[in-house]
Amino acid sequence: MKRKEKLEYADLTHILSPKSVAVIGATENPAKVGHAIMQNYIDVGFQGSVYPINIGAQGKIMGFQAYKSILDVKKPIDLAVIAIPAEFVSATIGQCAKAQVKGIVIVTSGFAEVGNQKLENALNKALSKIKIPTIGPNCLGVMDPRARNDTLFLPTYKIDRPKVGGVSFASQSGSVGSSILDLISAEGFGLSKFISYGNASMVDEVDVLNYLAHDKDTKVILYYLEGVKRGRQFIEAAKTATKLKPVVIIKGGITAQGAGAAHSHTASLAGSHEAYEAVFKQYGFITGDSLEDLLYFGKVFDTQPLTDGNRIAVLTNGGGHGVLATDAIYANGLALAEMSKRSERALRAAMPPIVNIRMPFDMSGEANATSYSKALEVLGDDPGVDAFMVIALFQTPGADENLVTTLIKFSEQKKKPMVVVSTGSAYTKSHTALMEASGVPVYDSPTAAARSLAALINYSRYKNGVEE
Amino acid sequence: MKRKEKLEYADLTHILSPKSVAVIGATENPAKVGHAIMQNYIDVGFQGSVYPINIGAQGKIMGFQAYKSILDVKKPIDLAVIAIPAEFVSATIGQCAKAQVKGIVIVTSGFAEVGNQKLENALNKALSKIKIPTIGPNCLGVMDPRARNDTLFLPTYKIDRPKVGGVSFASQSGSVGSSILDLISAEGFGLSKFISYGNASMVDEVDVLNYLAHDKDTKVILYYLEGVKRGRQFIEAAKTATKLKPVVIIKGGITAQGAGAAHSHTASLAGSHEAYEAVFKQYGFITGDSLEDLLYFGKVFDTQPLTDGNRIAVLTNGGGHGVLATDAIYANGLALAEMSKRSERALRAAMPPIVNIRMPFDMSGEANATSYSKALEVLGDDPGVDAFMVIALFQTPGADENLVTTLIKFSEQKKKPMVVVSTGSAYTKSHTALMEASGVPVYDSPTAAARSLAALINYSRYKNGVEE
Structure with a gap:
């Protein structure tokens, strides 16, 4: 097609929150992708109409009236999900167009990514004749928990589904997509949209970035990207997106060898790492070094207010962690915040003599919820403090569920950004899970926490045009 | 004392695996440190004699015959654990000497670390008169699961205790010590010795490093260090230690501000970061960037054979992870390994046509235990492969408990080093826990796995004198 004749970018609304879905390749055979997708629509409680399509269909499939062709449905269809062998995909595209679907997801693989350029060309030709936004091929498709829409064909018991929230995640790669989605569920922050777009034959990184930038339910965008096909448009999209909301990006293929692997994987032209880095920096992307950073940065942006100031108050009940936090x-x-004289006096009056009143503020292993509460109250009002790194080590006698409550309460005020560091296993995790579920971002180490705060502050400065 | 007159370094044997222990400050009052330590000896099933000492003692304390003074015991005492207020510690040291104890741990804090230099000086004077190895003050003390010895005064329900194993962990900081100990338990690798030595009034980093280097039960040393007081001797100790076994070190106080915090914390003189880095590199320490690295590197050294070769075979069931692994x-x-022609033929014959036979070896989301088993068999015998990074994403249909068994079996052969990457939450973690418990090091991301493999290979080259 002559892309973008009318739209600046593909409208993915009907793909993400369809009222009706046709699953082409639906089957009772549980070994098939078309079965897994049908099962998903049942499991997530999709509220719209579901039309299973299978050339050999007779009667019902998985309890739904089945059709031999999408043309037999003769009712409005928002989304067609295509899960049939690669050689039959191109022909099906035309039928979807004839059925006037409003969006297509092709999960089928076996195109350019495995060297089958001929099939990819045929698909591109078929897509060039239609004006329907199409995602894929070679992808997991989409998930929108609000719309109870889920085209993933992975077993539901193997991957936790996130709750509804403000983080959207786009991934060229299905494996990165599904595993990070699984971790997002575990971290306790909610999902707005998930988009895995694979070979990007039509809908590509520009469309995805633009759509998520303008999606009112998306507060933060996380992005795993292997390559960009439309460079100029991507830069335009980036400029707009990063002014609207934070975009955290991990780039696959940053080494020459990794770029080679990316080409084989999603048929991506990875381009030079330096060029990407320069663009990412110039247009305010938040770049991460590893998959962990998607989660680390994602949760601080999802939950904490922005600040341009970089003066961090460190509260701790363990000296070593205070040293590592400072580093x-x-x-x-x-930088470490400097307390005002007023704060110093207030804290001196409130703390036992053994506690030194200085940054990092080490309240000793005896500190309890009351100590933390007092420190947060005093330093929360101190104009010299821009943000908090609160180290709460639950191995110590004074740290318990009251401390959890104190930290959640302070976080809910949204007075100043706060990140929490709690290093530990079973007892600790049972407490950090409560905080995570209540919108307090918790990290295993001061290093991860400081990186995340720096991401927050640097983005805030970019957005507000503050010189670093 | 004139230190080291007879010993090259302090002998910590009686401190770590005592046959009898006096707990000075033992009490029925559960709010006190002396109570927590007594409770530990009960909980861990210590097999030797326990003597509670308390100046107000009458009859029994926590079921054990109590004494007003250690001098009243009149039986051989290997270890005295001192948990009384700081102002009474110095006087007690002399009594311990008179009672001919063979080792002392002072857990009490309130000395130089809180600016109480006078008390610290008095303690140093008392210690100068004895020749008994003494750990502390301001420390957690020691744990030796083999000897069922445990002087930690943290509530046992708040911190998991590791099983018996080959990793020893030394930490100047109690908070870093206890939280990492807690994580070591969760990671499933076993502990040989834990030593937290705080202000290091007598036993210091040189003694600890020397002792662990020569301890036959210690296979890997993990070290959190804030400062070094005896530089020349530390370098001598390092030279010896790193020739015998891997030493993974995290240095607190690497920035000027962090060094200031370290001084306040354990009264350490942190010294210049550059000087430390140079020494660490020259003498074969493995340096980590964050607390996570202690665990990441610790588990690869604990379980995998060394190799000087850097050609890594990447097996994956997810393309994006293959790209990130390559990067x-x-x-x-x-570097990525190159397969021999023989391996190529064998894998071509064994894999479905959709699978490209090249590195990274992406067996697609359809891969199952049989695919991995075949690939490990073929590439395990390929002389062009030095080590494996196996990416096993359990969100895919083919990855299940059979894959876990396959990876454990290959790991048990100790043919070539292998690290596993599995990103995910509940379902994934239930599988990775089985691998971790069986000596397979598993990582959340290709980045962490590659860093750990690099640590293994770089140490191997240092040890074998191979030029990089």
């Missing part, structure tokens, strides 16, 4: 703060271009 | 491998100075 990590300065290593990431931040 | 991480080259970013860490490693």
